Amino acid sequence: MTILLTTDTNGVRTLTLNRPHRKNAIDAELWDALRTALDEAGRDSSVRALVLTGAGGAFCSGADISKGRSSVHPLYRMRTLSEVTLLLHELPVPTVAKVTGVAVGAGWNLALGCDLVVATPETRFSQIFTKRGLSPDCGGSWLLPRLVGLQQAKRLALLAETIDAEEARALNLVTWTVAAAKIDAFVDELTTRLAGGAPVALAQTKALLNEGADHTLREALSAEARAQAVNFATADAPEGYAAFAGRRDAHFTGRWAVPGATPEQSEDKT
Numbered sequence: 001m002t003i004l005l006t007t008d009t010n011g012v013r014t015l016t017l018n019r020p021h022r023k024n025a026i027d028a029e030l031w032d033a034l035r036t037a038l039d040e041a042g043r044d045s046s047v048r049a050l051v052l053t054g055a056g057g058a059f060c061s062g063a064d065i066s067k068g069r070s071s072v073h074p075l076y077r078m079r080t081l082s083e084v085t086l087l088l089h090e091l092p093v094p095t096v097a098k099v100t101g102v103a104v105g106a107g108w109n110l111a112l113g114c115d116l117v118v119a120t121p122e123t124r125f126s127q128i129f130t131k132r133g134l135s136p137d138c139g140g141s142w143l144l145p146r147l148v149g150l151q152q153a154k155r156l157a158l159l160a161e162t163i164d165a166e167e168a169r170a171l172n173l174v175t176w177t178v179a180a181a182k183i184d185a186f187v188d189e190l191t192t193r194l195a196g197g198a199p200v201a202l203a204q205t206k207a208l209l210n211e212g213a214d215h216t217l218r219e220a221l222s223a224e225a226r227a228q229a230v231n232f233a234t235a236d237a238p239e240g241y242a243a244f245a246g247r248r249d250a251h252f253t254g255r256w257a258v259p260g261a262t263p264e265q266s267e268d269k270t
Helices: 028-043 075-092 108-112 128-131 140-148 150-159 165-170 178-195 199-212 217-234 234-245
Strands: 005-007 011-018 047-055 096-100 100-105 116-119 124-126 162-164
Touching: 005 028, 005 075, 011 028, 011 100, 011 178, 028 075, 047 108, 047 165, 047 178, 075 108, 096 178, 100 150, 108 140, 108 162, 116 165, 116 178, 124 128, 124 165, 162 165, 199 234
Parallel strands: 011 047, 047 096, 096 116, 100 124
Antiparallel strands: 005 011, 124 162
Protein backbone atom coordinates (compact mmCIF):
# COMPACT_ATOMS: atom_id res chain seq x y z
CA MET A 1 0.00 0.00 0.00
CA THR A 2 1.25 3.48 -0.85
CA ILE A 3 1.41 5.23 2.51
CA LEU A 4 1.49 8.76 1.10
CA LEU A 5 -0.69 9.56 -1.90
CA THR A 6 0.26 12.49 -4.13
CA THR A 7 -2.09 14.07 -6.65
CA ASP A 8 -1.74 17.22 -8.76
CA THR A 9 -4.68 19.20 -10.11
CA ASN A 10 -4.27 22.61 -11.78
CA GLY A 11 -1.30 23.64 -9.67
CA VAL A 12 -2.65 22.18 -6.41
CA ARG A 13 -0.71 19.28 -4.91
CA THR A 14 -2.56 17.10 -2.41
CA LEU A 15 -0.65 14.90 0.01
CA THR A 16 -2.86 12.25 1.62
CA LEU A 17 -1.66 10.28 4.62
CA ASN A 18 -2.74 6.76 3.74
CA ARG A 19 -2.66 4.47 6.76
CA PRO A 20 -6.41 4.41 7.47
CA HIS A 21 -6.16 1.21 9.50
CA ARG A 22 -4.16 3.25 12.06
CA LYS A 23 -6.17 6.47 11.58
CA ASN A 24 -3.12 7.67 9.61
CA ALA A 25 -0.75 7.46 12.55
CA ILE A 26 2.70 8.31 11.20
CA ASP A 27 5.41 5.68 11.41
CA ALA A 28 9.07 6.06 10.42
CA GLU A 29 8.37 5.20 6.78
CA LEU A 30 5.62 7.80 6.50
CA TRP A 31 7.76 10.47 8.20
CA ASP A 32 10.44 9.84 5.56
CA ALA A 33 7.87 9.97 2.76
CA LEU A 34 6.47 13.26 4.07
CA ARG A 35 9.94 14.79 4.28
CA THR A 36 10.69 13.81 0.67
CA ALA A 37 7.29 14.97 -0.60
CA LEU A 38 7.46 18.37 1.08
CA ASP A 39 11.01 18.93 -0.13
CA GLU A 40 9.96 18.10 -3.68
CA ALA A 41 6.89 20.35 -3.48
CA GLY A 42 9.05 23.26 -2.38
CA ARG A 43 11.33 22.79 -5.39
CA ASP A 44 8.58 22.31 -7.99
CA SER A 45 7.54 25.64 -9.54
CA SER A 46 4.38 24.04 -10.95
CA VAL A 47 3.01 23.63 -7.40
CA ARG A 48 1.03 26.75 -6.50
CA ALA A 49 -0.78 25.45 -3.39
CA LEU A 50 -0.64 22.34 -1.22
CA VAL A 51 -3.29 20.38 0.67
CA LEU A 52 -2.45 18.02 3.52
CA THR A 53 -5.15 15.52 4.45
CA GLY A 54 -5.77 11.96 5.57
CA ALA A 55 -7.50 8.93 4.08
CA GLY A 56 -10.37 6.94 5.49
CA GLY A 57 -12.19 9.67 7.39
CA ALA A 58 -9.38 10.66 9.75
CA PHE A 59 -6.68 13.29 9.46
CA CYS A 60 -3.95 11.87 11.69
CA SER A 61 -3.91 10.20 15.10
CA GLY A 62 -0.31 11.28 15.76
CA ALA A 63 2.95 9.41 15.68
CA ASP A 64 2.54 5.64 15.57
CA ILE A 65 3.75 4.27 18.90
CA SER A 66 2.13 0.86 18.45
CA LYS A 67 5.41 -0.78 17.43
CA GLY A 68 6.98 -0.17 20.82
CA ARG A 69 10.41 1.23 21.55
CA SER A 70 12.90 1.71 18.76
CA SER A 71 16.61 0.97 19.06
CA VAL A 72 17.34 4.37 17.46
CA HIS A 73 18.05 7.15 19.96
CA PRO A 74 15.08 9.58 20.23
CA LEU A 75 17.26 12.54 19.27
CA TYR A 76 17.94 10.96 15.89
CA ARG A 77 14.28 9.99 15.38
CA MET A 78 13.19 13.53 16.25
CA ARG A 79 15.39 14.98 13.52
CA THR A 80 13.03 13.68 10.85
CA LEU A 81 9.97 15.11 12.64
CA SER A 82 11.72 18.46 12.96
CA GLU A 83 12.71 18.46 9.29
CA VAL A 84 9.12 17.72 8.23
CA THR A 85 7.84 20.53 10.48
CA LEU A 86 10.30 23.06 9.09
CA LEU A 87 9.68 22.05 5.48
CA LEU A 88 5.94 22.49 5.96
CA HIS A 89 6.34 25.82 7.77
CA GLU A 90 8.78 27.23 5.19
CA LEU A 91 7.06 25.90 2.07
CA PRO A 92 6.86 28.90 -0.30
CA VAL A 93 3.27 28.14 -1.36
CA PRO A 94 0.03 28.42 0.64
CA THR A 95 -0.84 25.25 2.54
CA VAL A 96 -4.26 24.00 3.62
CA ALA A 97 -4.98 21.26 6.15
CA LYS A 98 -8.21 19.43 5.29
CA VAL A 99 -9.09 17.82 8.61
CA THR A 100 -11.73 15.16 9.12
CA GLY A 101 -12.11 12.71 11.98
CA VAL A 102 -9.32 13.07 14.51
CA ALA A 103 -6.22 15.26 14.59
CA VAL A 104 -4.18 14.25 17.60
CA GLY A 105 -0.69 15.00 18.91
CA ALA A 106 1.81 15.38 16.10
CA GLY A 107 -1.09 15.08 13.66
CA TRP A 108 -2.78 18.15 15.08
CA ASN A 109 0.47 20.08 15.07
CA LEU A 110 1.02 19.22 11.41
CA ALA A 111 -2.43 20.69 10.71
CA LEU A 112 -1.55 23.80 12.73
CA GLY A 113 1.66 24.07 10.71
CA CYS A 114 -0.44 24.69 7.60
CA ASP A 115 -1.43 28.23 6.71
CA LEU A 116 -5.17 27.51 6.77
CA VAL A 117 -7.16 24.76 8.48
CA VAL A 118 -10.54 23.48 7.27
CA ALA A 119 -12.37 21.01 9.53
CA THR A 120 -15.78 19.39 9.82
CA PRO A 121 -18.07 19.85 12.85
CA GLU A 122 -17.34 16.23 13.80
CA THR A 123 -13.55 16.70 13.93
CA ARG A 124 -11.87 16.23 17.29
CA PHE A 125 -8.49 17.58 18.37
CA SER A 126 -6.10 16.79 21.22
CA GLN A 127 -2.58 17.62 22.32
CA ILE A 128 -2.41 14.05 23.61
CA PHE A 129 1.29 14.08 24.55
CA THR A 130 1.15 14.26 28.36
CA LYS A 131 -1.29 11.33 28.46
CA ARG A 132 1.48 9.32 26.80
CA GLY A 133 4.19 10.59 29.15
CA LEU A 134 5.55 12.92 26.48
CA SER A 135 5.72 16.63 25.67
CA PRO A 136 4.65 18.43 22.46
CA ASP A 137 6.61 18.02 19.24
CA CYS A 138 6.19 18.96 15.58
CA GLY A 139 6.29 22.61 16.59
CA GLY A 140 3.40 22.49 19.05
CA SER A 141 5.27 24.38 21.76
CA TRP A 142 5.97 27.20 19.27
CA LEU A 143 2.66 27.22 17.40
CA LEU A 144 0.14 27.00 20.22
CA PRO A 145 1.20 30.09 22.24
CA ARG A 146 1.29 32.15 19.05
CA LEU A 147 -2.17 31.05 18.02
CA VAL A 148 -4.08 30.98 21.31
CA GLY A 149 -1.90 32.76 23.88
CA LEU A 150 0.19 31.23 26.64
CA GLN A 151 -2.58 30.38 29.10
CA GLN A 152 -4.78 28.50 26.64
CA ALA A 153 -1.70 26.80 25.18
CA LYS A 154 -0.80 25.53 28.65
CA ARG A 155 -4.35 24.33 29.20
CA LEU A 156 -4.39 22.37 25.95
CA ALA A 157 -0.90 20.91 26.40
CA LEU A 158 -0.92 20.18 30.15
CA LEU A 159 -4.42 18.70 30.37
CA ALA A 160 -4.36 17.04 26.92
CA GLU A 161 -8.10 17.61 26.64
CA THR A 162 -10.04 16.65 23.54
CA ILE A 163 -11.87 19.60 22.01
CA ASP A 164 -14.33 19.79 19.14
CA ALA A 165 -14.10 21.82 15.96
CA GLU A 166 -16.37 24.57 17.28
CA GLU A 167 -14.10 25.24 20.26
CA ALA A 168 -10.99 24.93 18.08
CA ARG A 169 -12.40 27.58 15.76
CA ALA A 170 -13.24 29.84 18.70
CA LEU A 171 -9.60 29.53 19.78
CA ASN A 172 -8.36 30.42 16.26
CA LEU A 173 -7.03 26.89 15.72
CA VAL A 174 -9.42 26.24 12.81
CA THR A 175 -10.03 28.71 10.00
CA TRP A 176 -13.33 27.27 8.75
CA THR A 177 -15.70 24.48 9.75
CA VAL A 178 -17.58 22.96 6.82
CA ALA A 179 -20.08 20.11 6.66
CA ALA A 180 -18.40 16.81 5.86
CA ALA A 181 -20.39 16.47 2.63
CA LYS A 182 -19.12 19.85 1.44
CA ILE A 183 -15.52 19.95 2.64
CA ASP A 184 -13.98 18.55 -0.55
CA ALA A 185 -15.71 21.14 -2.73
CA PHE A 186 -14.87 23.91 -0.26
CA VAL A 187 -11.16 23.05 -0.23
CA ASP A 188 -11.12 22.67 -4.02
CA GLU A 189 -12.57 26.17 -4.43
CA LEU A 190 -10.23 27.62 -1.80
CA THR A 191 -7.09 26.12 -3.32
CA THR A 192 -8.15 27.14 -6.82
CA ARG A 193 -8.19 30.73 -5.57
CA LEU A 194 -4.81 30.33 -3.87
CA ALA A 195 -3.25 28.64 -6.91
CA GLY A 196 -4.42 31.53 -9.06
CA GLY A 197 -2.62 34.08 -6.90
CA ALA A 198 0.72 35.72 -7.62
CA PRO A 199 3.19 33.01 -6.51
CA VAL A 200 6.09 35.30 -5.61
CA ALA A 201 3.83 37.75 -3.76
CA LEU A 202 2.17 34.89 -1.86
CA ALA A 203 5.55 33.45 -0.89
CA GLN A 204 6.76 36.86 0.29
CA THR A 205 3.54 37.47 2.22
CA LYS A 206 3.68 34.08 3.92
CA ALA A 207 7.31 34.62 4.97
CA LEU A 208 6.59 38.12 6.28
CA LEU A 209 3.72 36.88 8.43
CA ASN A 210 5.63 33.83 9.69
CA GLU A 211 8.60 35.96 10.71
CA GLY A 212 6.74 39.10 11.80
CA ALA A 213 5.92 37.92 15.32
CA ASP A 214 9.62 37.70 16.11
CA HIS A 215 10.52 41.07 14.55
CA THR A 216 10.50 44.57 15.88
CA LEU A 217 8.46 47.07 13.87
CA ARG A 218 11.68 48.44 12.39
CA GLU A 219 12.78 44.96 11.30
CA ALA A 220 9.32 44.20 9.89
CA LEU A 221 9.32 47.40 7.83
CA SER A 222 12.75 46.57 6.42
CA ALA A 223 11.58 43.08 5.52
CA GLU A 224 8.47 44.49 3.84
CA ALA A 225 10.59 46.85 1.74
CA ARG A 226 12.80 43.98 0.59
CA ALA A 227 9.75 41.87 -0.22
CA GLN A 228 8.22 44.64 -2.34
CA ALA A 229 11.48 44.96 -4.27
CA VAL A 230 11.24 41.25 -5.05
CA ASN A 231 7.59 41.61 -6.10
CA PHE A 232 8.29 44.54 -8.41
CA ALA A 233 10.89 42.40 -10.18
CA THR A 234 8.15 40.08 -11.45
CA ALA A 235 5.63 40.47 -14.25
CA ASP A 236 2.85 40.04 -11.69
CA ALA A 237 2.97 43.58 -10.29
CA PRO A 238 2.23 45.30 -13.65
CA GLU A 239 -0.23 42.51 -14.48
CA GLY A 240 -2.10 43.27 -11.26
CA TYR A 241 -2.35 46.94 -12.17
CA ALA A 242 -3.41 46.13 -15.74
CA ALA A 243 -6.09 43.72 -14.55
CA PHE A 244 -7.45 46.32 -12.14
CA ALA A 245 -7.52 49.00 -14.84
CA GLY A 246 -9.09 46.62 -17.35
CA ARG A 247 -11.64 45.29 -14.86
CA ARG A 248 -10.59 41.71 -15.53
CA ASP A 249 -9.09 38.82 -13.61
CA ALA A 250 -5.31 38.87 -13.36
CA HIS A 251 -3.19 36.09 -14.82
CA PHE A 252 -0.24 35.66 -12.49
CA THR A 253 2.83 33.65 -13.47
CA GLY A 254 5.60 34.62 -11.06
CA ARG A 255 7.77 35.32 -14.09
CA TRP A 256 10.89 37.41 -13.50
CA ALA A 257 10.60 40.68 -15.42
CA VAL A 258 13.80 42.55 -14.66
CA PRO A 259 14.69 44.86 -17.60
CA GLY A 260 17.38 43.27 -19.72
CA ALA A 261 16.70 39.73 -18.52
CA THR A 262 16.90 37.06 -21.21
CA PRO A 263 13.80 34.92 -21.95
CA GLU A 264 15.54 31.96 -20.28
CA GLN A 265 16.14 33.97 -17.12
CA SER A 266 12.57 35.26 -17.14
CA GLU A 267 11.24 31.70 -16.96
CA ASP A 268 13.16 31.01 -13.76
CA LYS A 269 10.60 31.34 -10.93
CA THR A 270 12.97 30.45 -8.16
